[in-house]
Each structure stands twice: as structure tokens, then as C-alpha cells.
Amino acid sequence: MIDVNGVSVGYGDQKIVEDMNFHIDKGEFFGILGPNGSGKTTLLKAMTGLLPLMAGVITLKGRPLHQFSSRELATHVAVLPQISTEAFSYQVRETVMLGRYAHQKGFFKGTTDRDKEMVDKVMEQTGISSFQYRYLHELSGGERQRVFLAQALAQEPHLLLLDEPTNHLDLSYQKSLLDLIKNQTDQGTLTVVAIFHDLNLASLYCDRLLLLDQGTTKLLNHPEEVLKEEHIEEVYHTKVQKQAHPLVAKPQMVIVPEGSLTENLVLDERYMTLTEDCILYSAPFPLKCMSSGIIGAGIGWYSHFMNRRVPVDYDCRDYKQDMKEYLITKELDPSLSVGMMTALDLSNMICERFEMMGKSVFVIVTAGVGNAMDVSTSFQYDIDSKPGTINTWVFINGNLSDEAYIEALVTSTEAKVKALNDMEVRDKRNGNLATGTPTDSILIASSQKGEIEPFAGPITPIGKLIGKGVYEVTKKAIQRYMG
Ligand code: ADP
Numbered sequence: 001m002i003d004v005n006g007v008s009v010g011y012g013d014q015k016i017v018e019d020m021n022f023h024i025d026k027g028e029f030f031g032i033l034g035p036n037g038s039g040k041t042t043l044l045k046a047m048t049g050l051l052p053l054m055a056g057v058i059t060l061k062g063r064p065l066h067q068f069s070s071r072e073l074a075t076h077v078a079v080l081p082q083i084s085t086e087a088f089s090y091q092v093r094e095t096v097m098l099g100r101y102a103h104q105k106g107f108f109k110g111t112t113d114r115d116k117e118m119v120d121k122v123m124e125q126t127g128i129s130s131f132q133y134r135y136l137h138e139l140s141g142g143e144r145q146r147v148f149l150a151q152a153l154a155q156e157p158h159l160l161l162l163d164e165p166t167n168h169l170d171l172s173y174q175k176s177l178l179d180l181i182k183n184q185t186d187q188g189t190l191t192v193v194a195i196f197h198d199l200n201l202a203s204l205y206c207d208r209l210l211l212l213d214q215g216t217t218k219l220l221n222h223p224e225e226v227l228k229e230e231h232i233e234e235v236y237h238t239k240v241q242k243q244a245h246p247l248v249a250k251p252q253m254v255i256v257p258e259g260s261l262t263e264n265l266v267l268d269e270r271y272m273t274l275t276e277d278c279i280l281y282s283a284p285f286p287l288k289c290m291s292s293g294i295i296g297a298g299i300g301w302y303s304h305f306m307n308r309r310v311p312v313d314y315d316c317r318d319y320k321q322d323m324k325e326y327l328i329t330k331e332l333d334p335s336l337s338v339g340m341m342t343a344l345d346l347s348n349m350i351c352e353r354f355e356m357m358g359k360s361v362f363v364i365v366t367a368g369v370g371n372a373m374d375v376s377t378s379f380q381y382d383i384d385s386k387p388g389t390i391n392t393w394v395f396i397n398g399n400l401s402d403e404a405y406i407e408a409l410v411t412s413t414e415a416k417v418k419a420l421n422d423m424e425v426r427d428k429r430n431g432n433l434a435t436g437t438p439t440d441s442i443l444i445a446s447s448q449k450g451e452i453e454p455f456a457g458p459i460t461p462i463g464k465l466i467g468k469g470v471y472e473v474t475k476k477a478i479q480r481y482m483g
Contacts, residue, residue, distance in 0.1 A: 099154030
């Protein structure tokens with residue numbers, strides 16, 4: 001569709017963008033990223049044919065841009081520039097109709113039925129029909145943005161160039177604008193080149209991203225390759241953290257506010273309360289957790305951790321709802337809580353803090369092992385839900401990577417199994433050494449403060465503490481349970 005070959009461009013004799021080389025395919029959604037002043041707008045202007053090139057050539061469908069007349073170019077390319085704040089004395093509908101100019105033929109260039117249909121269609125698509133007879137200066141920035149997008153779409157372009165298209169739009173219009181044009185690129189009817197400030201939107205919608213750094217190409221690749229912490233930090237000079245989008249396999253980058261990592265309150269027994277009906281750990285700040293709780297499971301940030309004692313014959317169909325209601329009676333917000341259950345007398349709980357080389361973990365275990373089993377033979381039995389479960393909570397004073405969370409889970413599980421073995425806990429069904437119970441639950445909760453811990457296996461100080469801590473606490477909890 002469009003080829004940029006050896007292009008340098010700038011203003012006067014000052015080169016702003018240097019030696020650009022890329023090809024954009026028909027139907028591609030191509031994003032341009034880079035800090036302020038890195039040359040994004042300058043490059044986009046060059047692609048509209050507005051700026052004379054200092055070197056190289058840009059071809060559209062194989063023909064150099066400068067060979068197109070402006071009217072001819074307008075039948076292929078539409079531009080949505082950054083909207084300036086000057087007063088507009090045009091009506092919305094008139095403004096959109098201007099997009100049809102290049103399609104109007106003959107001496108009088110009258111408006112045809114097709115022009116009117118097209119204008120109605122794009123006004124509908126961009127949600128501006130209801131104010132089509134109002135004047136531009138009466139509209140909000142976001143409404144105006146949509147009017148200019150409608151004008152660009154009315155042009156029926158093959159290539160749409162957008163300079164920060166979502167700048168003035170609220171969340172819902174950002175999504176509908178990008179969905180609308182993404183839909184057209186997916187159908188192959190439109191090719192889009194867009195400048196983005198929002199890395200996360202660029203990641204979600206673009207097929208490829210060009211990352212500019214001081215007028216040169218830093219990277220040109222798929223979002224997963226470009227949106228890596230080290231690349232973004234290098235180019236934007238800002239600390240960022242990458243995370244997975246919860247539903248889409250695309251990276252998302254978040255900034256880390258200054259000062260948020262400096263607070264240093266150690267997670268220990270001070271924040272735990274034990275009563276007859278529950279163990280509650282209320283952390284002084286939200287912890288990043290990975291858990292298999294009844295509520296608050298998976299990965300998330302939570303402040304309250306509840307191990308609720310239920311009767312041996314507890315039988316509740318909607319146990320999640322029941323847990324939420326229970327938390328509310330304790331004046332805890334269920335959305336900030338991880339909840340687990342046990343039938344165990346909670347005086348059997350064991351907790352202990354472990355410290356080494358300036359790192360520490362705090363472990364809480366309730367271990368009812370009356371229903372312990374050997375997991376490798378579990379397929380031979382119908383497992384009933386007799387009470388008896390091991391709930392393992394590991395609070396880590398550290399800053400875990402994703403890998404470290406998973407290794408912390410593995411390390412904790414290995415330590416638990418070792419404790420069961422050393423205590424000779426057996427599966428009553430076959431006499432084998434038990435590896436757990438059918439309903440064990442685990443929580444890894446980390447303060448996420450301090451130096452990043454890339455790993456949490458036993459090769460690391462944190463892993464060693466988890467291994468020792470979970471082993472010792474589980475062993476003591478089993479001892480106490482067994483009397
Ligand atoms: P970006 O879009 O990445 O923020 P621009 O392409 O707008 O960057 O600007 C890159 C550099 O070019 C800036 O240093 C800016 O001052 C300069 N520049 C932009 N427009 C002009 C202009 N019309 N005349 C001279 N310099 C300009």
C-alpha cells in the first residue's frame with residue numbers, strides 16, 4: 001500500500017526524521033509511538049504529501065506521492081490531524097460533506113445522492129447525527145474529534161492517517177472509534193497509520209508498531225516485541241511495568257508513581273487476628289496476590305485475608321455469596337478480600353516469621369489432615385468432601401516477578417509435601433504417604449516493595465525462606481492437629 005524508502009524530512013534545513021524505511025500492507029493497522037518531539041507528526045505529515053522530503057521517496061500503490069494531484073490524493077488518503085482550538089463557523093453536516101469534495105465531479109461539483117448517503121452513514125457510525133445542524137464551535141473537543149473523523153471517513157479513503165485519534169475522547173468513544181476503524185482494516189478495505197500516546201491502546205489495536213526515538217527508528221515490530229519494559233524505559237525515560245491484559249493476549253504497560261515503592265512496613269504477625277470463627281490478616285496496604293481462595297482467587301491486589309471456620313457439616317450451595325456476606329458482617333469489603341474456609345478448630349493454626357539476608361516471609365498454616373491423600377492415586381477414588389484441608393498463606397516482604405510468583409507456589413507446595421511426608425501422614429484409602437488433601441488452598445501475597453525478585457525457587461533467598469518457612473509451619477500445624 002505505502003512504502004517509505006530512505007526518507008529524511010524536516011523543516012528548513014533541519015532534519016527531524018532520518019532514514020525511515022518501512023512498508024505498510026493493505027489492511028494493516030500501523031501505530032507510530034515515541035516521546036514528544038520524536039518526530040511522529042513530522043513523519044505522518046510526510047506521508048500525507050504535505051512536507052517536501054529531504055531524501056528518499058514515499059510511494060502509494062507504487063507511485064511516488066509527489067506525482068499525485070492533491071485532489072487525486074484525497075480519493076486515496078484521508079487525514080485526521082490533531083484538532084486545534086480555533087473557532088469553527090461551519091455546521092457539523094457541512095464539515096462532514098467537505099470530505100466528499102474529491103469525489104464530486106463536473107463543473108458545478110454538486111452534491112449527489114451518493115454523497116448524502118455516505119455523509120449520513122459516517123455520521124451514524126461516529127455517533128454525531130443527533131447534532132449535525134450544530135456549529136463546530138458549540139461542540140466539545142471529543143464531539144469535534146468525531147466530526148473530523150466522520151469527514152475523513154466520508155472521503156472513503158483507502159489509507160487513513162490519524163494523529164492521536166483518541167486525544168479528546170472519553171473511554172467509550174475511544175473504544176468505538178478504534179473498533180470502527182479496526183473493523184474496516186480487518187475487512188481489508190482500509191489501511192490505517194495512527195500516532196498513539198497511549199501505549200495500551202496501540203497494543204490492543206495495532207498490528208505493528210514503529211517506535212521512534214529522536215527521529216530514528218528504535219524498533220518496528222509486533223506490539224509484543226516493541227512493548228517491553230526495557231525498550232519503553234529507554235525511549236521514554238520513565239519506569240514502566242508490563243502486565244498481561246486480563247482477556248486479550250496483548251501486553252499492557254503501566255507507569256509506577258514516584259514514592260509508591262518506598263513505604264517500608266514489614267508484613268508480620270501484627271496484622272493478624274485470631275478468633276474462634278476466623279483468622280483475619282488485614283495488611284497495612286494492598287498486597288499483590290496469587291491464590292486459590294473461594295473469593296479473590298487468581299491474581300489481584302487484596303488487603304484482607306480471611307480463613308473462616310465453618311461447621312463440619314457446612315453445606316451451602318452458594319458458598320461464594322455466603323463468604324461475601326460473612327465478610328460484610330465483619331465490615332470487610334469483599335472486593336478487597338481473599339476468602340478461604342476450613343472446618344478446623346482454629347486454635348490449631350500455626351504462624352511464624354522467617355528472616356534471612358534482609359528478606360522475610362510470614363507463613364500461616366491451618367492443617368486438617370484427616371482426609372489426606374496421595375494425589376498420584378486420586379484417580380482411583382471418588383473423592384468425598386469430608387472436612388480436612390490445608391490452607392497455606394505465605395506473606396512475602398519482597399517484589400516478585402511473575403516467574404517468582406509461580407516459583408513461590410511450587411516451592412510452597414514442595415515444602416508442604418515434604419512436611420506431610422516427614423510427619424508420615426498417610427492416605428487412609430491405601431496407606432501411601434499423603435501429598436495433601438483434596439481441597440488444599442494456597443495464597444502467595446507479596447508487598448511488592450524493594451528490589452525486584454526475578455525468581456523464588458530454592459536457589460534464591462526468598463525461595464529458601466519459603467521452603468524452610470512452609471515446611472516448618474506445616475509440620476508444626478500437623479503436629480498440633482494430631483495432638
Ligand atoms: P512528535 O509528533 O513526535 O511530538 P513532531 O514531529 O511534532 O514530534 O516534532 C519533532 C520536532 O520538530 C520538534 O522538535 C519540533 O519542535 C519540530 N517541529 C515541528 N513542527 C515544526 C515546524 N513547523 N517548524 C519547525 N520545527 C518544527
